[in-house]
Amino acid sequence: MMKIPSWAVKKPISVLMIVAIILLLGGVSLSRLPMDLLPKMNIPVAVVNTQYLGAGPYEVENLITRPIEEAVATVHNVKHINSTSMEGSSIIVIEFNQGTDMEFATLEIREKIDLIKRYLPEDILQPIVLKIDPNALPIMTLGVTGDDLEKLQEIVEYRIKPRLERLEGIASVEISGGREKSVAITINPTQLEMQGISQEQLMALLRAENINLPGGEILDDRKYLTVRTVGEFQSLEEVKKLPITLPMGQTAKLEDLVEINFQENDSLQIAKINGVPSIRITMQKQPTFNTVQVANGVYTEMTKIQEELNNIQLEIVTDQSLFIRRSISNVGKTAGLGGILAILILYLFMRSIRNTLVIALSIPISIIATFTLMYFTGLTLNLLSLGGFALGIGMLVDNGIVVLENIYRFREKGYSPVNAAIHGAEEVAAAVAASTLTTVAVFLPVVFVEGMTGEIFKELALTVTFSLLASLGISLTLIPMLSSKVIEIKEKRAHQLLNRVEENFKKANRFYRSILEWSLGHRGVVMTVATIIFLVSTISLLWIGAEYFPEFDEGTFTISISLPHGSRLEDTETIVNQIEEILRKNEDIDGIFTNIGGGDDYYGGFGRRSNRGSIDVRLKPYRARGKETAQVIDExxxxxxAIAGADINVANLSFIGVGFGGETVEVEIRGDNIDVLQEISEDFMKIIDSVEGTREVASNFTDGRPQLELYLDRDITSSYGLQTMQIASTIRNLIQGVSATRLRIDGKEHDVVIGGENYLRESIGNFIQIPIPTLAGGNVPLEQLVEYRISQGPNVIRRSNQVRSITVKATTFQRDMNSVIKDIEGKLMSYSLPAGYSYQYRGQKEQLQEAYSSLVLAVILAILLVYMILATQFQSLLHPFIIMLSVPLAFSGGALGLLVSGIPLSIPAVIGAIVLAGIVVNNGIVLIDYINILRENKIETKEAIITAGTTRLRPIMMTTLTTVLGLIPLAMGISEGSEVQVPLATVVIGGLVLSTPLTLIVLPIVYSIFNDFAVYISNRRKKK
Known part of the structure; x- marks a missing residue:
């Protein structure tokens, strides 16, 4: 490394060619680097889904959920097991420790389930084991509007959906909200019985008539002809005119026996855009593809579709790529602004454009070189990697400043440009390398951070590391080479502003000298003040609060509506319309997208719920509204x-929240009895709701749907020769209807549904009069065969780690998570839980505790690594210890920075503290190293300290100001997507602002104290 500058100065063409290659490869890499909001995350979660049709929640829990839970609990690396038992379905979510190979984990789960299959009910469907991949979540939702919803459904299904499915990167396309027609055959079971024919016979007849069958081959005139019997109905009229042979030998047309017509199916879902009925298209991308690239393909295809189909309107409902583009663009602009401010500081100190440009070139070249390294290591352009650029942009010039100043010093001594460049760069090469390594070393412990925190910040760490290593290479090659050609040693006539800056710096230097001289005479006072500052800043951490991760402001939120079970879709739509009226009056809202009727939860929305609805709200861009999403949500x-009759929940809709620990407040209550758990959860909700700052307090317990239970009198049913299956089938076919066949008209298929008349469903009195056919050929009313009662049980039974549980959740507003949970904990301590019941915090609180335990280890490792590198450089165990005292001073500044700015302590803030540990020691290295050089030249300790301090004040101020000003745009957080970088940048700025003046004063004092102690020990030994 010592000889690299010499080679670079003597081979300028080679250096320029290497730089050109770096620029070329970097440009190509940048064009191919995928863009995403966050790094690709590996969430180690698997789901086991098992269907057991007809079984209630209790039966599903006992017969399926419990045995599978016990089996998968023995799989390696299992962290948590959560299950949901609902009517006809069991969903078991297995969370593994971070780093688990999910391919092997899912294989082992399947093996464990295979071992217990013989103990499971015979009529269950095959259990399905799936991995949860956050990269495969829906990335875009489109809304399609037009005049005729029925024709629109056909256009979307047959013309738009296939084109979107063929796009590269699209995994699936789902449609909801349309209208479909079917052929409805409505029967009156009593009248049909009078004709001597049953619903089952009618259904079998339709299926037998509506069919095409091959009949083999025949030979005609020495040619083989394929025989095909064509019996499919060609029109609705053909169905109506179908002759039916009655038992008495007569023949009747089907339309004479039943009512036949086309009708719209009852809507399972209603989709609207700004109040206009629409069809919703939801798209998922393939996990390996990039969000922005896939979205670009969709936009291109949308433009073509809109040009071809000008009678419809396509509108973006949600699009992850929009926030990604804006966020990445904003971070890029912020990094560029930070770079400009850093270069401006260089110019003010160097007073020469040529000298400034020599160093400024290290910024873009280092960044472009980093693009190449990112491409070959599989990183993406995202908020964290670009945040790494913005974080390191001020540090990229530090090495160049040290090298250039030393070269300039040699030129002032009379060395030729070439020799000055060689000797000046070689003299500081080892120090520059050690300084860079101390900064890079602090990122190594991030590898040991577990959970989602490590997954997210590894890319930031690698980006900063790549850029700093590239900067080191540039400072030891390109800068010496350029210095030998273009450096100015005589100052030209400077601008008046530059002269004023120079005069002010000289005044600051004289003031610093006087402060340093006074401090050397009052060392006890200085150390006491430094200790007080450290203690006060440490205590301030108790005031600022804590949270797991800052909430992203994507400008979207969702309103979830839940009516009592059994409510009709029309009732839900009425409530939704009231909410839409309120939303339209808000000037900050840009779009309202409604979906009525939906599944129960994320992992298993099996079936639709007519009592559920959701409204996705898109706000205007941040600068156009001037309010944060959280403020709009609270309003x-x-x-x-004011709206009664439904539970309404308003929450921030974030596509990037997956994996960030769930809700802000999650209290999981565990015990055996569902009723007791429900009572406790209701008490907990009241307690949590009484805490200041909590919003949307609710539990995940849901009452079951009211149901009419029929109990057969087996003595009576057996006398008629009836079985449960026969009775249940008759009831289902008449009430729910059954698809007998499909009718193809104009290339489109329609279901032919046979069902009973509506009066059978209009009351219990009518329902129990349903005639049940007997083996003797007659009918018997249902009321003579059964007893009935209306009941209601739990709709869902949830379990956590094989124990029943109910979770109470809440969000927070204008208060940090830690403060809210402390208040909740204070109130819950006085709550007396029944024996056998307990509670614990889940969600972000649990994630925060896990992350802090890993990050504390990372901070300790970072400090030890920095100390070891310094000890290697100084060949001393004492001097590195002195330099490392700047780290706690920096932590003090970071804590005070959070306090002043009102930002809670979070994971990004702790990462900022780790980064800070590597940055602040550089000033100490520069200072202590020069003191040692002067001491080696036999200069007295006090004079060496004062001389080194005043001499190194300029480079220390330059490196500090370039880093701080480079981070100020990032810390201001005035753009979308800056939530992660703001705490990190604030900690680094606060740490540097406080630690730099303290380093310039405290470290020299500590150096003198240790020196005096060493002299004292030496004198004691001489006396002995």
């Missing part, structure tokens, strides 16, 4: 309280 939340 809307209070307005919606």
């Amino acid at each position: 809307i939340r209070w307005e919606l309280q």
Whole structure:
């Protein structure tokens, strides 16, 4: 490394060619680097889904959920097991420790389930084991509007959906909200019985008539002809005119026996855009593809579709790529602004454009070189990697400043440009390398950080590492080479502003000298003040609060509506319309997208719920509204309280929240009895709701749907020769209807549904009069065969780690998570839980505790690594210890920075503290190293300290100001997507602002104290 500058100065063409290659490869790499909001995350979660049709929640829990839970609990690396038992379905979510190979984990789960299959009910469907991949979540939702919803459904299904499915990177396309028609055959079972024919016979007849069958081959005139019997109905009229042979030998047309017509199916879902009925298209991408690239393909295809189909309107409902583009663009602009401010500081100190440009070139070249390294290591352009650029942009010039200043010093001594460049760069090469390594070394412990925190910040660490290593290479090659050609040693006539800056710096230097001289005479006072500052800043951490991760402001939120079970779709739509009216009055809202009727939860929305609805709200861009999403949400939340008859929940809709620990507040209550758990959860909800700052307090317990239970009198049914299956089938076919066949008209298929008349469903009195056919050929009313009662049980039974549980959740507003949970804990301590019941915090609180335990280890490892590198450089165990005292001073500044800015302590802030540990020691290295050089030249300790301090003040101020000003745009957080970088940048800025002046004063004092102690020990030994 010592000889690299010499080679670079003597081979300028080679250096330029290497730089050109770096620029070329970097440009190509940048064009191919995928863009995403966050790094690709590996969430080690698997789901076991098992269907057991007809079984209730209790039966599903006992017969399926419990045995599978016990089996998968023995799989390696299992962290948590959560299950949901609902009517006809069991969903078991297995969370593994971070780093688990999910391919092997899912294989082992299947093996464990295979071992217990013989103990499971015979009529269950095959259990399905799936991995949860956050990269495969829906990335875009489109809304399609037009005049005729029925024709629109056909256009979307047959013309738009296939084209979108063929796009590269699209995994699946789902449609909801349309209208479909079917052929409805409505029967009156009593009248049909009078004709001597049953619903089952009618259904079998339709299926037998509506069919095409091959009949083999025949030989005609020495040619083989394929025989094909064509019996499929060609029109609705053909169905109506179908002759039916009655038992008495007569023949009747089907339309004479039943009512036949086309009708719209009852809507399972209703989709609307700004109040206009629409069809919703939801798209998922393949996990290996990039969000922005896939979205670009969709936009291109949308433009073509809109040009071809000008009678419809396509509108973006949600699009992850929009926030990704804006966020990455904003971070890029912020990094560029930081670079400009850093270069401006260089110019003010160097007073020469040529000298400034020599160093400024290290910024873009280092960044472009980093693009190449990112491409070959599989990184992406995202908020964290670009945040790494913005974080390191001020540090990229530090090495160049040290090298250039030393070269300039040699030129002032009379060395030729070439010799000055060689000797000046070689003299500081080892120090520059050690300084860079101390900064890079702090990122190594991030590898040991477990969980989602490590997954996210590894890319930031690698980006900063790559850029700093590239900067080191540039400072030892390109800068010496350029210095030998273009460096100025005589100052030209400077601008008046530059002269004023120079005069002010000289005044600051004289003031610093006087402060340093006074401090050397009052060392006890200085150390006491430094200790007080450290203690006060440490205590301030108790005031600022804590949270797991800052909430992203994507400008979207969702309103979830839940009516009592059994409510009709029309009732839900009425409530939704009231909410839409309130939303339209809000000037900050840009779009309202409604979906009525939906599944129960994320992992298993099996079946539709007519009592559920959701509204996705898109706000205007941040600068156009001037309010944070959380403020708009709180305003809307209070307005919606006036609507009665439904549970309404308003929450921030974030596509990037997957994996960030769930809700802000999650209290999981565990025990055996569902009723007791429900009572406790209701008490907990009242307690949590009484805490200041909590919003949307709710539990995940849901009452079951009211159901009419029929109990057969087996003595009576057996006398008629009836079995349970026969009775249940008759009831289902008449009430729910059954698809007998499909009718193809104009290339489109329609279901032919046979069902009973509506009066059978209009009351219990009518329902129990349903005639049940007997083996003797007659009918018997249902009321003579059964007893009935209306009941209601739990709709879902949830379990956590094989124990029943109910979770109470809440969000927070204008308060940090830690403060809210402390208040909740204070109130819950006085709550007396029944024996055998307990509670614990889940969600972000649990994630925060896990992350902090890993990050504390990372901080300790970072400090030890930095100390070891310094000890290697100084060949001393004492001097590195002195330099490392700047680290706690920096932590003090970081804590005070959070306090002043009102930002809670979070994972990004702790990462900022780790980064800070590597940055602040550089100033100490520069200072202590020069003191040692002067001491080696026999200069007295006090004079060496003062001389080194005043001499190194300029480079220390330059490196500090370039880093701080480079981070100020990032810390201001005035753009979308800056939530992660703001705490990190604030900690680094606060640490540097406080630690730099303290380093310039405290470290020399500590150096003198240790030196005096060493002299004292030496004198004691001489006396002995």
